[in-house]
Amino acid sequence: MIFDRRRYHQDNYVYLLVEGTDAALVDPGDPAAARSLAGAHGVRPRWILHTHGHADHSGGSAELRAALGAQVLGHGADARWFPPDVDLQGRTEVALGSLRLRVHEAPGHTPGSVLLEWRGRLLTGDTLFSLGCGNCRHGGDPARLAESFLGTIAPLDGALEVHPGHDYAARNLTFALLLEPENPAALRRRAGVDAARAAGAEAPSTTLAEERAMNPFLRIEAPGVAAAIAREAPAARTPAERFVALRRLRDR
Secondary structure (H helix, E strand, C coil), X not given: CEEEEEEECCCEEEEEEEECCEEEEECCCCHHHHHHXXXXXXXXXXXXXXXXXXXXXXXXXXXXXXHHCCEEEECHHHCCCCCCCEECCCCCXXXXXCEEXXXXXXXXXXXXXXXXXXXXXXXXXXXXXXXXXCCCCCCCCHHHHHHHHHHHHCCCCCCCEEEECECCHHHHHHHHHHHCCCCHHHHHHHHHHHHHHHCCCCCCCEEHHXXXXXXXXXXXXXXXXXXXXXXXXXXXXXXXHHHHHHHHHHHC
């Protein structure tokens, strides 16, 4: 079993999943980075998975599909960006040779955003980041994103490792600590991110339980976060309304 990632552009990640002789790429927005990652492990991916359709995640897929003879899987609601060969809509599991993945539909950042769960890892694309969540400026809907956080993500196992589509940890820390400046989990995360950057390394992954202890979008009931939401939207009553208000505050 192999799980690896490669940074491309400024802060994007492409992921590689390998089980035996079967391999898949996730979000290969840059074909050269994806080829380099697969080549480093001596594998030829037969599948390409999209967490969503945006070009910075799917931009290399057409070239890689042609070169590798690979099959592209993604949610049909994002077909305007990249029409998949296999539609993940309504699917809760996929079997790709020896690879077995769970699929969690999580619209909001885009209509067809999904979370991919494999061997204790959750590949979250642009839906869930360390200490943050995706924006909804490019074909998204914050109300649907709220539903995904409150409905789809809330019951997931806290032991799952969170592997997002971008490294936004440092910028998200600023917002999280503005709301909860004494949050011990966020302060530990800042120390870990700073140490990794000083060493020229990638920041360590977090678990979903750790995110629940420091990510404002998973903490809308925490006193500091709730107070900020109340100032932003005094009339917000439901959890979904409060989530949308927090997303609006983060946008500013």
